[in-house]
Amino acid sequence: MKKAPREEPDERLNVTPPKTWATGVPAVTHALEYSLAETSVRRTGLTLLTMNQVGGIDCPGCAWADPAPGHRHVNEYCENGAKHINDEATSRRVTADFFRRHTVSGLGRRSDRWLNQQGRLTEPMVKRPGADHYEPISWHDALGLLADELRSLDSPDEAVFYTSGRVSNEAAFLLQLFARAFGTNNLPDCSNMCHESSGFALHETLGTGKGTVSLDDLHHADLILVVGQNPGTNHPRQLSALEEAKRNGARVIAVNALPEAGLLRFRNPQKARGIIGRGVPIADQFLQIRSGGDLALFQGLNRLLLEAEDARPGTVLDQDFIRSDTSGFEEFSRHARTVAWEDVLVATGLTRGEIEKVRDEVLRSERVVVCWAMGVTQHRHGVPTIREIVNFLLLRGNLGKAGAGACPVRGHSNVQGDRTMGVWEQMPDSFLDALREEFGFEPPRAHGFDSVNAIRAMGEGRVKVFVGVAGNFVRAAPDSDVTEDAMRRCRLTVHVSTKLNRSHTVCGETALILPTLGRTERDIQATGEQFVTVENSMSEVHSSHGRLEPASKVLLSEVAILCRLAARTLDASAGIPWAEFEADYGTIRNRIARIVPGLHDFNRRVARPGGIRLPNPVNEGVYGTATGKAMFTRNAWQMLHAPDEHLVLQSLRSHDQWNTVPYTDDDRYRGIHGSRRVVLVNPQDVTRLGLAPGQKVDLVSVWAGGADRRAEDFTVVAYPTSPGCAAAYYPETNVLLPLDSVAESSNQPTAKGMVVRLEPRG
Numbered sequence: 001m002k003k004a005p006r007e008e009p010d011e012r013l014n015v016t017p018p019k020t021w022a023t024g025v026p027a028v029t030h031a032l033e034y035s036l037a038e039t040s041v042r043r044t045g046l047t048l049l050t051m052n053q054v055g056g057i058d059c060p061g062c063a064w065a066d067p068a069p070g071h072r073h074v075n076e077y078c079e080n081g082a083k084h085i086n087d088e089a090t091s092r093r094v095t096a097d098f099f100r101r102h103t104v105s106g107l108g109r110r111s112d113r114w115l116n117q118q119g120r121l122t123e124p125m126v127k128r129p130g131a132d133h134y135e136p137i138s139w140h141d142a143l144g145l146l147a148d149e150l151r152s153l154d155s156p157d158e159a160v161f162y163t164s165g166r167v168s169n170e171a172a173f174l175l176q177l178f179a180r181a182f183g184t185n186n187l188p189d190c191s192n193m194c195h196e197s198s199g200f201a202l203h204e205t206l207g208t209g210k211g212t213v214s215l216d217d218l219h220h221a222d223l224i225l226v227v228g229q230n231p232g233t234n235h236p237r238q239l240s241a242l243e244e245a246k247r248n249g250a251r252v253i254a255v256n257a258l259p260e261a262g263l264l265r266f267r268n269p270q271k272a273r274g275i276i277g278r279g280v281p282i283a284d285q286f287l288q289i290r291s292g293g294d295l296a297l298f299q300g301l302n303r304l305l306l307e308a309e310d311a312r313p314g315t316v317l318d319q320d321f322i323r324s325d326t327s328g329f330e331e332f333s334r335h336a337r338t339v340a341w342e343d344v345l346v347a348t349g350l351t352r353g354e355i356e357k358v359r360d361e362v363l364r365s366e367r368v369v370v371c372w373a374m375g376v377t378q379h380r381h382g383v384p385t386i387r388e389i390v391n392f393l394l395l396r397g398n399l400g401k402a403g404a405g406a407c408p409v410r411g412h413s414n415v416q417g418d419r420t421m422g423v424w425e426q427m428p429d430s431f432l433d434a435l436r437e438e439f440g441f442e443p444p445r446a447h448g449f450d451s452v453n454a455i456r457a458m459g460e461g462r463v464k465v466f467v468g469v470a471g472n473f474v475r476a477a478p479d480s481d482v483t484e485d486a487m488r489r490c491r492l493t494v495h496v497s498t499k500l501n502r503s504h505t506v507c508g509e510t511a512l513i514l515p516t517l518g519r520t521e522r523d524i525q526a527t528g529e530q531f532v533t534v535e536n537s538m539s540e541v542h543s544s545h546g547r548l549e550p551a552s553k554v555l556l557s558e559v560a561i562l563c564r565l566a567a568r569t570l571d572a573s574a575g576i577p578w579a580e581f582e583a584d585y586g587t588i589r590n591r592i593a594r595i596v597p598g599l600h601d602f603n604r605r606v607a608r609p610g611g612i613r614l615p616n617p618v619n620e621g622v623y624g625t626a627t628g629k630a631m632f633t634r635n636a637w638q639m640l641h642a643p644d645e646h647l648v649l650q651s652l653r654s655h656d657q658w659n660t661v662p663y664t665d666d667d668r669y670r671g672i673h674g675s676r677r678v679v680l681v682n683p684q685d686v687t688r689l690g691l692a693p694g695q696k697v698d699l700v701s702v703w704a705g706g707a708d709r710r711a712e713d714f715t716v717v718a719y720p721t722s723p724g725c726a727a728a729y730y731p732e733t734n735v736l737l738p739l740d741s742v743a744e745s746s747n748q749p750t751a752k753g754m755v756v757r758l759e760p761r762g
Ligand SMILES: Nc1nc2c(c(=O)[nH]1)N[C@H]1C(S)=C(S)[C@@H](COP(=O)(O)OP(=O)(O)OC[C@H]3O[C@@H](n4cnc5c(=O)[nH]c(N)nc54)[C@H](O)[C@@H]3O)O[C@H]1N2
Pocket: 061, 062, 080, 194, 227, 228, 229, 230, 231, 233, 234, 235, 255, 256, 257, 258, 260, 289, 290, 291, 292, 293, 294, 373, 374, 375, 376, 379, 410, 411, 412, 650, 651, 652, 653, 654, 655, 656, 657, 658, 659, 660, 752
């Protein structure tokens, strides 16, 4: 089997002490340096100055929400947002000549970073059976080839359609419409690997998969818990929201396996005060938790709250809310009282005093928000952990009121919108019924493949055509060697992409690259210039208008590609007006308006500054759960355990990457420079395991009943992680993550909970 690519050698590794603050002047300077290296001053101006402004380009980075219109800064973006937008706006181009010069196998040996640096894809390319080169192909022939393959399948379920959260609502809606009209629910997406655990837990307990808070709620909370999240790097503008909340009197508690820079101290580049002073301390309390200890933490905390109510009845719990809005309290509270402190302390690595201090903060606070991300969802017990967070919120009525609620912080800028548009292999019948009413075909009802099951099905030959619209499936997915092998077994692999990545080099018998417009670019169709819409983490749907000239005249928009593909694949009698959709995106939104609750009158309302905030039923006291109430749940005790001489390894993002795409080899805030092949290990563990900082090791992951997996040639860095817990970068470590290692219920890969040993290299 082919090995995952080796990154550049790490002789240049230089480790400096981790930073204790985030953002500020150096951050802005870095953004401009990167931007000017990639593109021109004029293009930088067109993108950066309109970014996140009304009528401008939505940041293609994370899904953090924009302040209300009128409250935005001239520069309403963070350093990383600037990097992400310029990565797309780059002046570099990948042409047919590039593919003549490079074999597919040669490209397969290049690093993720090198592939991305080659620039924007410019024309459709095909790799024919047996060939080791991509060659140019016309749009007509490329879409014909794909349509023929799809039509020749024995069953529509032999195709999968992957999406990532970069695509617009309009494209996402058309993708799922096409897949379902074709006859399959095989719609795996990046969300399967991201917030799937949140969706499952919130659906089950609250009846909605989305967060319940707005930016305003955060600004007016008394207490905000930031759990398993690194906002300084991954959601930098969240720090501005936390700063504002603190100015309004909020307290912040950070729960993390690492002391992340942004959680400690923040310098706001938008304000003179931020530029000069030492910045604002963000976390009032920092709980350095052991990996996977969050379920235990919230169980311990909930037990303390119940006991506080026992001691002072009627003063701690929101009994009215519990009576009127919830079910299952008695059973939950009986169970919560049995949680043993010894277990909580071992699982969390915290002291009882630390957890009691959190309880005291909670008791002082009328309005509490809990934010969380991958440190919670990417664990075996991610779903019960989030259910326990919901228990915590319910106890004091911290839902459905201003300044309080649940805040799963989403990753990709439109990952939440994709789901709203029906990109999910398990969409409920209500959505499928609405599709049937609107378009007059019967959508398939059987659940489709999610990301993990799609890999299994490709590996077993049950899926023969893979179509990816955005993303880098091969690098995002777990078990890199297994995933690559599965892709290679396909008859046809197709990627609709803006930039070159490793997925293009891991080909089925035939492979297509279909280059597309990015969000930064002007999108002109038969009826004139189009815009698209996206939904952020706080359920706000707004428009994004591209400004730049397209990277190549040959590019088609995602919408156009999907419309033309659908028209070529489906019978004309299906009666879906694909040509009309391509010519005028407003006609797509008119259909969405009739299918998605809350988006009625979509075109008119989205034109208003700030767009549309989708209603969250929880905030109206409506719970679409099994009991019709918010559900307390009883979550069985779970703990992540690594055998002796092993560590729990989390795979995370550096400050200088976008998911599978490293921009440089530096991770400035963590003080790592010049190499990404490092493993961060607590100094006590370095000694205990007989290792030394700077030593070269292989990471070997163990999995019951499966073969060991190995990632070679990492350098040990002594780092203040929690004892027993190591960290290394994604996607270099995906090779270690067994396909079967998934979260219960959600089937999400456990990218933060791998069990590894460190083997010294000879
Ligand atoms: N610059 C940049 N921004 C991004 C991205 C990017 O790649 N680069 N990706 C986007 C996407 S798609 C996503 S989903 C988000 C991801 O945003 P995050 O979830 O912040 O991303 P990660 O780097 O995976 O970091 C997870 C954090 O959880 C902590 N952690 C790990 N295990 C545990 C645990 O068991 N308990 C607790 N309490 N903490 C733990 C880690 O130390 C780390 O701080 O970011 C989005 N924004």
